[in-house]
Amino acid sequence: MKPESHAFKRRAAEALRYQPLQDALAQFEDGWVAKRRTVVERLPEFEQLRAQGAAIRDEALRNLDLYLEQYESAVQRNGGQVHWARDAGEAQEIVRRICREAGARTVTRGKSMAGEEIGVTEALQADGIRVVDTDLGEYIIQLAEQRPSHIVFPCVHLTGREVAELFRRHHAGKTGERDRSTVSAIVQEAREVLREEFFAAEVGITGANFLVAETGSNFIVTNEGNGDLTCTLPRVHVVTTGIERVVPTLEDASTLLRLLGRSATGQEITAYTTLSTGPRRSDDPDGPDEYHVVLVDNGRSRMLAGEFREMLRCIRCGACMNHCPVYRSIGGHPYGWVYPGPMGAVLTPLHVGLKEAGDLPNACTMNGHCAQVCPVQIPLPSLIRKLRGRQFAAGLTPRTTVLGLRAWAFTARHPTLYHALTRWPIALLRRLGRRRGRLRRLPLAGGWISQRDFPAPAGKTFFSQWPRRGEDER
Amino acid sequence: MSAREAVFTAVRTALGRRQAPQEARAAVARRIASPTPNLLPRLDADLVAVFRVKAQAASCTVDQIAGPDEIRGAVGRYLDEQGWPRRLRIAAELATLGWDPDIAAEAGAADPADAVSLVPAFAGIAETGSLVLLSGPDHPTTLNFVPEHHIVILPANRLVGHQEDVWALLRQECQTMPRTVNIITGPSRTADVDQIVQIGVHGPKSVHCLLMGDESGLAADERG
Amino acid sequence: MSPQSDPPRSPTVGLFVTCLADLFRPSVAFASIRLLEHAGCRVSVPRAQTCCGQPALNSGDFESARGIARQVIGAFEDFDYVVAPSGSCMATVCKDYPDLFADDPPWRQRAEALAARTFELLAFLVDVMAVTDVEARLPAKAAYHDSCSGLRSLGVKEQARRLLGRVSDLELVEMSNAEVCCGFGGTFCVKYPEISAKMADDKIHGLETTGADVLLGGDLGCLLHLAGRMKRLGKATRVYHTAEVLADMADAAGIGDPER
Numbered sequence: 001m002k003p004e005s006h007a008f009k010r011r012a013a014e015a016l017r018y019q020p021l022q023d024a025l026a027q028f029e030d031g032w033v034a035k036r037r038t039v040v041e042r043l044p045e046f047e048q049l050r051a052q053g054a055a056i057r058d059e060a061l062r063n064l065d066l067y068l069e070q071y072e073s074a075v076q077r078n079g080g081q082v083h084w085a086r087d088a089g090e091a092q093e094i095v096r097r098i099c100r101e102a103g104a105r106t107v108t109r110g111k112s113m114a115g116e117e118i119g120v121t122e123a124l125q126a127d128g129i130r131v132v133d134t135d136l137g138e139y140i141i142q143l144a145e146q147r148p149s150h151i152v153f154p155c156v157h158l159t160g161r162e163v164a165e166l167f168r169r170h171h172a173g174k175t176g177e178r179d180r181s182t183v184s185a186i187v188q189e190a191r192e193v194l195r196e197e198f199f200a201a202e203v204g205i206t207g208a209n210f211l212v213a214e215t216g217s218n219f220i221v222t223n224e225g226n227g228d229l230t231c232t233l234p235r236v237h238v239v240t241t242g243i244e245r246v247v248p249t250l251e252d253a254s255t256l257l258r259l260l261g262r263s264a265t266g267q268e269i270t271a272y273t274t275l276s277t278g279p280r281r282s283d284d285p286d287g288p289d290e291y292h293v294v295l296v297d298n299g300r301s302r303m304l305a306g307e308f309r310e311m312l313r314c315i316r317c318g319a320c321m322n323h324c325p326v327y328r329s330i331g332g333h334p335y336g337w338v339y340p341g342p343m344g345a346v347l348t349p350l351h352v353g354l355k356e357a358g359d360l361p362n363a364c365t366m367n368g369h370c371a372q373v374c375p376v377q378i379p380l381p382s383l384i385r386k387l388r389g390r391q392f393a394a395g396l397t398p399r400t401t402v403l404g405l406r407a408w409a410f411t412a413r414h415p416t417l418y419h420a421l422t423r424w425p426i427a428l429l430r431r432l433g434r435r436r437g438r439l440r441r442l443p444l445a446g447g448w449i450s451q452r453d454f455p456a457p458a459g460k461t462f463f464s465q466w467p468r469r470g471e472d473e474r
Numbered sequence: 475m476s477a478r479e480a481v482f483t484a485v486r487t488a489l490g491r492r493q494a495p496q497e498a499r500a501a502v503a504r505r506i507a508s509p510t511p512n513l514l515p516r517l518d519a520d521l522v523a524v525f526r527v528k529a530q531a532a533s534c535t536v537d538q539i540a541g542p543d544e545i546r547g548a549v550g551r552y553l554d555e556q557g558w559p560r561r562l563r564i565a566a567e568l569a570t571l572g573w574d575p576d577i578a579a580e581a582g583a584a585d586p587a588d589a590v591s592l593v594p595a596f597a598g599i600a601e602t603g604s605l606v607l608l609s610g611p612d613h614p615t616t617l618n619f620v621p622e623h624h625i626v627i628l629p630a631n632r633l634v635g636h637q638e639d640v641w642a643l644l645r646q647e648c649q650t651m652p653r654t655v656n657i658i659t660g661p662s663r664t665a666d667v668d669q670i671v672q673i674g675v676h677g678p679k680s681v682h683c684l685l686m687g688d689e690s691g692l693a694a695d696e697r698g
Numbered sequence: 699m700s701p702q703s704d705p706p707r708s709p710t711v712g713l714f715v716t717c718l719a720d721l722f723r724p725s726v727a728f729a730s731i732r733l734l735e736h737a738g739c740r741v742s743v744p745r746a747q748t749c750c751g752q753p754a755l756n757s758g759d760f761e762s763a764r765g766i767a768r769q770v771i772g773a774f775e776d777f778d779y780v781v782a783p784s785g786s787c788m789a790t791v792c793k794d795y796p797d798l799f800a801d802d803p804p805w806r807q808r809a810e811a812l813a814a815r816t817f818e819l820l821a822f823l824v825d826v827m828a829v830t831d832v833e834a835r836l837p838a839k840a841a842y843h844d845s846c847s848g849l850r851s852l853g854v855k856e857q858a859r860r861l862l863g864r865v866s867d868l869e870l871v872e873m874s875n876a877e878v879c880c881g882f883g884g885t886f887c888v889k890y891p892e893i894s895a896k897m898a899d900d901k902i903h904g905l906e907t908t909g910a911d912v913l914l915g916g917d918l919g920c921l922l923h924l925a926g927r928m929k930r931l932g933k934a935t936r937v938y939h940t941a942e943v944l945a946d947m948a949d950a951a952g953i954g955d956p957e958r
């Protein structure tokens with residue numbers, strides 16, 4: 001996906017004014033946030049599970065080379081094929097080749113964040129292949145020719161009415177006029193239309209929530225059942241996934257699955273948790289003839305090497321963005337790439353660079369709610385701050401900010417000078433604001449004053465009142 | 475250098491090593507060879523009761539029957555109650571239950587026109603109210619997803635506490651992994667439209683569980 | 699953190715004033731001194747202090763942050779305790795200073811030693827000094843805003859409510875969104891003013907739903923931002939720092955209100 005993170009500020013301003021989005025985001029508190037809280041409260045062991053989840057992910061990362069070797073052997077032992085891609089370009093080539101060799105004219109897709117990263121859909125469409133996203137939210141986004149705004153609820157920014165209109169426009173040929181006045185009717189229509197696609201596809205592409213080194217399997221977790229129809233009906237099943245998704249054993253996956261459902265949708269488990277291992281067996285009446293796993297690096301080994309390794313623990317649950325007050329004010333589009341919210345604020349700059357995505361780690365108040373809910377204990381604010389450190393070191397911080405900081409830091413390290421210097425501007429501000437107790441205009445303080453009055457200083461500074469030298473102690 | 479070599483080199487370099495040290499290799503091998511459950515949430519001892527509550531909370535209906543003799547009757551009753559025709563796509567191993575003439579039951583992979591399927595579960599998980607179904611020559615995976623309605627027979631002595639217990643069963647009872655293990659908890663659903671949960675999307679619109687026998691595996695009339 | 703059974707007898711406490719209290723509202727510092735002395739502490743206010751270094755730290759200027767941190771450590775490490783009327787400043791000292799010196803063992807050790815004795819004001823009064831009562835009165839209906847750093851980094855939540863519950867004639871109500879970030883976030887509020895204002899408006903809406911006429915909090919950054927936004931919106935709500943109320947100094951003008 002081509003990054004548009006540089007447009008963050010403009011998109012955020014638009015998002016703040018777009019009422020349908022604001023209405024959708026306003027539902028999160030009593031919706032996904034409350035659901036998660038309820039289901040977590042029902043599990044007394046939840047905090048221990050978080051720690052175990054983090055430990056499992058750390059173990060897999062610490063020995064990633066070994067687990068990938070084991071995983072690859074196990075896949076091959078079960079009749080599957082493993083392909084390796086250094087970057088998005090190589091991954092696209094691999095998927096294109098598999099589809100070409102399969103004679104694919106229609107390809108169905110289950111949800112895959114890695115697939116979005118590498119641009120699978122665009123690559124196949126360029127080859128004249130029809131690509132159909134089957135997760136309902138992704139399908140709607142595809143019809144709307146928009147980008148997803150949440151990793152779990154991709155079309156949360158669209159209203160039911162807009163979906164009905166999209167269906168009317170795009171399905172008219174297939175379904176004619178029909179009732180689209182209820183959610184139930186819309187979903188029934190989607191079921192009928194997509195059913196045809198499921199059966200037509202020669203290739204089905206899914207992501208993987210987890211890869212199991214022990215058995216060479218992949219887990220997918222859905223509520224709709226689209227992932228299952230995508231990986232069972234076509235002749236060829238392709239899994240697009242990042243190399244960091246591997247976990248040691250089935251038991252390790254079970255622990256993480258307990259965390260994933262609760263954190264993503266407030267469910268103890270989703271309707272479908274599916275483990276796929278290789279192609280159909282010789283005596284299976286259904287299932288794919290071929291099973292391909294496309295393992296993508298695309299910058300993950302670089303993250304593994306450095307101070308951002310903890311970010312690779314991520315299990316893509318979306319809890320961080322559900323609880324982020326910034327995401328909840330502007331939605332996912334301003335972030336401009338595959339991953340929005342707090343995890344996006346870390347991953348996007350690491351993938352597309354700080355020059356493109358510089359706003360993302362800065363549009364954060366460091367309130368820490370994301371870290372509090374992350375099922376694998378990723379210290380997101382700390383990682384965001386590290387990115388700010390990189391920006392500063394790379395000279396990407398605006399010159400005025402750098403100079404201002406330097407001036408501030410200098411005076412702050414010289415207390416006597418600081419105490420002396422600050423008396424005057426404070427006295428001036430106090431005089432200007434005395435009548436009302438606040439200032440409505442303040443040169444050089446545009447960022448503050450555009451939205452707020454500036455409370456006037458209450459009097460002299462503390463240190464100009466506090467006795468000095470020999471009278472420090474009372 | 476192939477992409478595979480490049481990725482492995484990049485990963486090893488990131489981990490600060492040219493080759494993984496022997497101790498790490500051995501520890502990884504041990505962990506994989508002897509999989510152990512991590513923390514298991516506490517469960518009430520009465521697994522059947524836990525299962526019923528969880529399954530029903532996930533909109534899976536549960537009916538209890540004493541033994542295989544009662545399957546046909548329970549299925550017929552259920553189809554009638556729902557107002558559906560007495561026609562089924564069944565797992566091949568259920569063909570011997572003698573469906574004719576009451577119910578038209580055909581084995582095989584599912585057909586898009588099939589309205590109701592009937593399959594036996596490999597196991598059930600009390601913790602989440604889930605049904606575990608494996609792919610296999612007699613019970614193809616499409617039976618679980620293509621028909622509109624899904625009926626699953628779960629012998630009560632195949633009901634385990636946690637998902638981890640299923641992995642133990644799999645390793646014990648299967649020579650090799652099946653192509654597909656489905657852990658199914660209620661019917662398909664989505665919340666993608668207006669954040670309202672709607673049941674019945676791409677997978678079945680309903681799941682009905684026939685919980686058969688008691689935990690000892692004996693039918694009611696066989697118990698002492 | 700549970701209260702100790704035996705509070706320390708007459709400990710020395712270095713008061714960290716905070717730059718915002720120094721410049722904008724010294725009464726918060728004076729209130730802190732009053733509360734600490736009333737609890738039996740011997741309070742000093744070292745002059746060699748200005749700022750905890752958060753602005754530099756959160757802008758990625760770790761070198762400047764380290765310079766300021768060394769100054770703070772040097773000025774305060776001889777006291778039994780370091781206390782500030784600010785969760786964010788004390789979280790910086792407690793949680794961030796040791797990490798700043800990850801590659802500098804001697805300074806890291808000093809930072810860790812200081813962190814172990816560093817507290818937000820109300821957490822110190824309740825958890826360490828076992829204060830259970832205050833002599834204060836405020837006839838009003840007030841809601842308390844949980845500042846994020848204090849809440850999530852330092853576990854400050856119950857302590858404020860416990861002490862505010864002892865203020866005569868004060869009706870304390872809970873906002874449904876008490877724990878939600880107010881949108882200050884340091885430089886965030888001036889870099890992304892519109893998002894910041896929206897977050898403030900959400901917080902204000904939660905406040906108005908309670909019917910409270912007073913807003914309280916433990917961090918001046920949050921309070922200046924919220925008071926400034928409320929004044930811009932024409933709200934009459936009075937805004938105070940919790941320390942002022944507990945020290946019976948809330949008869950003064952609220953933040954952003956003209957002096958009485």
